[in-house]
Amino acid sequence: MNKLKRLLRAAFCANGQFSAKLHYKCGIILSEVTAVKTDKEKLIAVIYNDASRDDEIDDAVMDLSKFDDDDVIQILMEVANDASFDNMIRASAGESLADIWIRKSIVDYKQLASLTEIALKEALALIKSKRADWYTTFSELYRLK
Numbered sequence: 001m002n003k004l005k006r007l008l009r010a011a012f013c014a015n016g017q018f019s020a021k022l023h024y025k026c027g028i029i030l031s032e033v034t035a036v037k038t039d040k041e042k043l044i045a046v047i048y049n050d051a052s053r054d055d056e057i058d059d060a061v062m063d064l065s066k067f068d069d070d071d072v073i074q075i076l077m078e079v080a081n082d083a084s085f086d087n088m089i090r091a092s093a094g095e096s097l098a099d100i101w102i103r104k105s106i107v108d109y110k111q112l113a114s115l116t117e118i119a120l121k122e123a124l125a126l127i128k129s130k131r132a133d134w135y136t137t138f139s140e141l142y143r144l145k
Contacts, residue, residue: 040067044075054086061089065096068104073097077111080119087118094119098126107134113142 046052046060061079064072079085080093094115101107107127115123128135 040064040072047075047079054089057085058089058092061092061096065099068100073100073111076100077114080123081114081116091118091122094121094123095126098123098130101134102126102130107131107138109138109141112138 043060043064047057047064052060061076064076076093076097080090080097082090085093097111097115097119101112112120112123112127124135124138127138
């Protein structure tokens with residue numbers, strides 16, 4: 001089984017640098033081999049399932065804020081900045097990112113600055129209400145008006 005996992009990972013993730021979506025697809029293949037899906041994987045599956053409704057995707061994005069690993073942060077960053085997602089979903093992704101940063105007591109100002117439009121607005125609103133010091137620092141670094 002481990003050899004099969006290594007072969008699958010090598011076949012689908014050969015260059016070692018891949019998007020969160022491709023990483024997720026690799027993980028699903030491996031999960032299907034082992035027939036085990038975590039709650040996190042189920043939430044991610046809803047986000048990337050073309051048959052999912054916007055309200056289901058929005059709920060999944062909000063529920064992902066319970067997790068704080070780098071894969072989740074990367075997926076939320078992609079959703080937040082992907083114009084193919086509804087604005088409600090993108091806003092929720094920004095809010096979920098801010099929630100994770102607040103819970104971990106660390107913010108990545110570069111990631112925050114890379115958020116676009118509604119996702120940035122929602123993230124900053126939560127940060128301003130919960131961590132005014134971060135908001136002030138961000139405003140100084142990126143000259144908010």
